[in-house]
Amino acid sequence: MSEEAYIYDAIRTPRGKGKPGGGLHEIKPIDLVTNLLEEMKSRHQLDTTQVTDFVCATGEPVNEQGQNIAKTALVYSSWDDVTVGAQLHRYCAGGLDAVNTVAMKIMSGIESMGLAGGVESMSRLGIGASGAAAGDAWVAMKSYGISQGLGADLMAQLDGVTREDVDRYAAQSQARAAHARDNGYFDGSIVPVKDLNGVNVLQHDELIRPTTPEGLAGLNPSFTMFNDFGHGDFLKFKYPQVERVECIHTPGNSSGVVDGASLVLLGNKQAGDDQGLKPRARIRTCALTGTEPTIMLAGPAPASEKALQQAGMATSDIDLFELNEAFAAVVLRFQQLMDIPDDKINVNGGAIAMGHPIGATGAMILGTVLDELERRDLNTALVTLCAGGGIGIATIIERV
Numbered sequence: 001m002s003e004e005a006y007i008y009d010a011i012r013t014p015r016g017k018g019k020p021g022g023g024l025h026e027i028k029p030i031d032l033v034t035n036l037l038e039e040m041k042s043r044h045q046l047d048t049t050q051v052t053d054f055v056c057a058t059g060e061p062v063n064e065q066g067q068n069i070a071k072t073a074l075v076y077s078s079w080d081d082v083t084v085g086a087q088l089h090r091y092c093a094g095g096l097d098a099v100n101t102v103a104m105k106i107m108s109g110i111e112s113m114g115l116a117g118g119v120e121s122m123s124r125l126g127i128g129a130s131g132a133a134a135g136d137a138w139v140a141m142k143s144y145g146i147s148q149g150l151g152a153d154l155m156a157q158l159d160g161v162t163r164e165d166v167d168r169y170a171a172q173s174q175a176r177a178a179h180a181r182d183n184g185y186f187d188g189s190i191v192p193v194k195d196l197n198g199v200n201v202l203q204h205d206e207l208i209r210p211t212t213p214e215g216l217a218g219l220n221p222s223f224t225m226f227n228d229f230g231h232g233d234f235l236k237f238k239y240p241q242v243e244r245v246e247c248i249h250t251p252g253n254s255s256g257v258v259d260g261a262s263l264v265l266l267g268n269k270q271a272g273d274d275q276g277l278k279p280r281a282r283i284r285t286c287a288l289t290g291t292e293p294t295i296m297l298a299g300p301a302p303a304s305e306k307a308l309q310q311a312g313m314a315t316s317d318i319d320l321f322e323l324n325e326a327f328a329a330v331v332l333r334f335q336q337l338m339d340i341p342d343d344k345i346n347v348n349g350g351a352i353a354m355g356h357p358i359g360a361t362g363a364m365i366l367g368t369v370l371d372e373l374e375r376r377d378l379n380t381a382l383v384t385l386c387a388g389g390g391i392g393i394a395t396i397i398e399r400v
Contacts (some may be wrong), residue, residue, distance in 0.1 A: 002109070003106055003108075003109050003268040003269075004268060004282050004283075005102075005106040005267075005268065005282060005283045006256050006263040006267060006268065006279035006281070006282050006283075007265070007279065007280050007283070007370065008044070008266065008267060008278075008279055009040065009044065009264070009265045010189060010263070010264045010265075010280075010363065010367030010371075011190075011191050011262070011263050011316045012036070012191065012260065012363075013035065013037055013190070013191060013193050013202075013206050013260045013358070014190055014192070014202045014203060014206065014260065015194065015207060015256075015355040015393075016077040016202050016208060016258060016259045017123070017256075017257075017258060017355075018122030018123045018256070018257035018258045018355065018357070018378040019123050020123060021258065022206065022258075023201060023202035023206045024121070024193060024202055024237065024260070025123040025124065026195070026201070026317070027032065027123075027193055027195070027201060027259070028073060028121070029058075029064050029065045029069060029120075029121040029124070029125075030064065030073050031139060031193075032077055032121065032194075032259070032260065032261035033069060033070075033073040033117075033121050033261050033263075033389065034073050034076055035055065035191060035193055035194060036191055036261055036262070036263040037077045037079055038119070039204075039314065040115070040343040041077075041078065041264055041319075043390050044265070044275065044277060046265075047061060047193075047275060048080045048082075048083055048087075048383075049080045049082050049083075050112070050274065050275065051113045051114060051115060052082075052083065052084070052111040052112065052113060053083065053084050053086065053114040054071075054074060054083055054086070054114065054116070055070065055088050055098040055102050055113070055114070056070035056073070056086070056098060056116075056118055056119060056359075056365075057087075057088045057089065057093070057098045057117070057118035057359040057362070058086055058087060058092025058094065058096045058118060058119055058120060058358075059089070059094065059127070059358030059359045060120070060125045060126075060127070060128075060130045061089055061093065061130060062130040062357075064124060064125065065119065065120075066087075066130075068086065068087045069085075069087055070085030070087055070380065071085030071087055072085075073085070073113035074388055077205075077294045079215055083115075087128055087216050088118075088156075089359075090213075090387060090393070091265035091358070091387035091388035092326060092356070092361060092386065092387040092388065093288075093362060093385050093386075093392075093393040094118055094358070094362060095116075095118035095262055095325065095359055095360050095361050095362030096286075096363060096366060096383060096385055096393050098264075098362070098363060099116040099266070099283075099362065099363055099366060099395065100283070100286040101392070102114040103116075103266055104267050104286070106266055106267060106268050107283075109241040111268065112267055112268050112271035113265070113267035113268070113271040113272075113275075114266055114267070115166075115263060115265055115266075115314055116203040116260065116264045117264055117363045118261065118293075118357075118361070118362065118364075119140065119260070119261040119262075119357070119359055120261075120357035120358045120360050121259045122259055122357060122358070124259060127358075127382075130263075132181070133140075134389075140283050141234075144234065144235065144237055144238050144294045145292070145293070145294070146226065146231040146234060146294055147226035148245070148326075148388065149222055149223035149226065149229050149254065149327070150223045150227055150232070150235070150242075151280070151294060151295045151296050152249050152254070152297055152327035152330065153221075153245050153246065153247045153248055153249055153294075154235060154295055155298065155327075155333060156246075156248055156329035157242065157245055157246055158239075161248075161333075162248070163248040163296035164213070164217075165328070165332060166248055166249065166327075166328035166329055167211050167213045167216040167252065167253055167320050167328075169331060169352075169354045170216055170353075171211050171213045171216060172342070172351070173349045173350050174209065174210070174211040174352070175349075176346070176348055176353070177348060177349025177353035178208050180349060181205060181208055182205065183286065184199055184347055185371065185372065186348075189308045189368070190203070190205075193388075199353065207256045207258055207354055208349070208353050209353075209392040211252065211353075215252075216250065216252040216253060219323065221247035221248060221249060221250055222249055222250055222251060222254060223247050227244070227245050232244060232245050238292075238294045239294075246303040248329075249328070249329065252352075253327070253328040254326070254327050254352065255325055255326050255327065255352060255356035258355025258359055260355070260356070260364065261356035261360050262360040262361075262362075262363035262367065264293060264363050264366065265277075266283075267371055279400050280374070280400070281399045282398055283397060284311045284313075284396040284398050285306060285396050286393070286394065286395040287303050287306040287307035287310060287394050287395075288303060288391065289303045289391075289392045290391060290392070291300045291390040291391075292390055293390040295390070296386070296389055296390045296391075297327065297329075297330050297333075297386040297387065298333065298390070299391050299392020299393070300321070300323055300330065300334045300386050300394065301333070301338055301392070302392055304338060304382055304384050304392075306394070307382065307395065308382070308396070311396050313337055313380075313396065318344075318381065319373065319376075319378035319380050320376075320378060320381045321334075321340055321345040321381070321382050321384070322346060322366070322368060322369035322381060322382070322383045323345060323350070323363055323384050324356060324362070324365060324384070324386070325350035325351040326351065326356065326385075326386055331350075334346075334384075335384065338387065343357075348368060348372060360376075362383070362385055362393070365385075366395065366397065371385060371397040373397075373399055374399070379398055380396065380398050380399075381396070381397050382394060382395070382396050383395045383396075
C-alpha cells in the first residue's frame with residue numbers, strides 16, 4: 001500500500017535570542033509548542049481526532065523539554081486525547097527527521113494524518129543540558145571527537161575557505177533575511193508567541209541585524225580555546241597533514257543561539273479532503289547518511305545526492321535549496337560540491353542571521369522554502385542539514 005504524503009501547512013514561532021533577556025526566555029518550551037498547536041487547529045478548523053500522531057524533536061530532551069514534550073503539549077492544549085506524541089532526537093537534523101518520520105508513516109498507509117516539528121528553548125536549557133555519551137573521555141578519544149566549531153574551522157581549512165569567504169557569506173545571509181523580513185516574506189508562517197494573559201510577547205525574528213563584511217572582520221574567532229585546549233592536537237590523529245587549525249568562525253558567521261518552535265501538518269489526500277484542506281506540496285523523497293564524524297558537518301552533500309538519486313532527479317531539477325547555516329563553511333562546501341549558485345540557496349537568509357533552535361530548525365526551514373516556492377511560483381526544493389556525529393539529512397518537496 002502506497003500513499004502520497006502531502007504538506008498541508010507549516011508554521012513556526014519567531015526566533016528569540018537564546019539568552020536571559022531574549023524575547024522568549026520567559027516562555028516555557030511547552031508553551032511554545034502549545035501556541036502552535038492551537039494556531040494549527042484554529043486556522044484550519046481541524047477535527048483533531050483525525051490527526052493520529054505528533055513527532056516533536058528537541059536537542060536537549062530534559063527538564064522542561066523532557067519526558068515526551070509532544071504528548072504533554074497535546075494534553076496541555078485543547079487537542080483531542082486520541083492524538084499521541086513522541087519525542088525525537090537526531091541532533092540538528094531532528095526537526096526535518098520528524099517531518100520525514102510522519103511522512104513515511106503516511107506513505108506506508110499506516111496513518112492518514114500527523115504532525116511533525118520541534119522545539120528548543122536554548123535560553124532556558126543551554127547546549128549540553130542533557131549531558132552526552134560522547135562527553136566521556138574514553139569515548140571521545142576512541143571516536144576522535146572534537147568541538148563542532150573546530151570541526152567547521154578544520155573543514156574550511158581543508159577546503160581552502162578563508163575568513164573573508166565566510167564573512168562575505170554571513171553578510172549575505174543577514175542582508176537576505178532583513179530583506180525577507182522587511183517585505184513580509186515570513187509573515188504568513190510566523191505565529192506570534194503569547195503569554196498566559198494572551199499578550200503578544202514576540203512577533204518577529206529577534207537576531208537579524210545590520211551587518212557588513214568589514215564589521216564581521218573585527219570579531220574574534222569563537223573556537224580558538226578548543227584548538228589550544230587539546231582538540232587541535234587530537235584531530236591530528238585523523239588529519240596528520242594539518243599542522244594547526246586556523247580558526248575563522250566567529251559569532252557573526254556561525255548559527256545564532258535562539259529559542260523557537262515549528263509545526264508541520266501532513267496527511268494523505270483523503271484525510272485532507274475530509275477536512276477541507278488544500279495540499280501545498282508533497283514529499284518526493286527523503287534520505288539519511290553518515291559521514292566522517294570528526295569534522296561531522298559534511299553530511300548535506302551526500303545526503304542530497306542520495307535523495308536526488310532516489311527521486312530520479314538532478315540538481316538542475318531543483319528550483320531552490322535550503323541548507324541550515326550551522327557554520328558558513330558548511331554552506332560553502334555544499335555549494336562547491338553540488339555546484340549550487342548563490343541565487344538558488346538560502347535565498348531569504350538562514351541560521352547565521354536568524355538563529356538555529358536545534359530541534360525546531362529542520363521543520364522551520366522546510367516551511368521557509370515552501371513559502372518561497374509559492375511566492376516565486378516555483379515547483380521543487382531540497383532541504384538539508386548537517387548534524388552531530390557526521391549525520392546528513394535531506395528532503396525533496398514538490399508543490400502540487
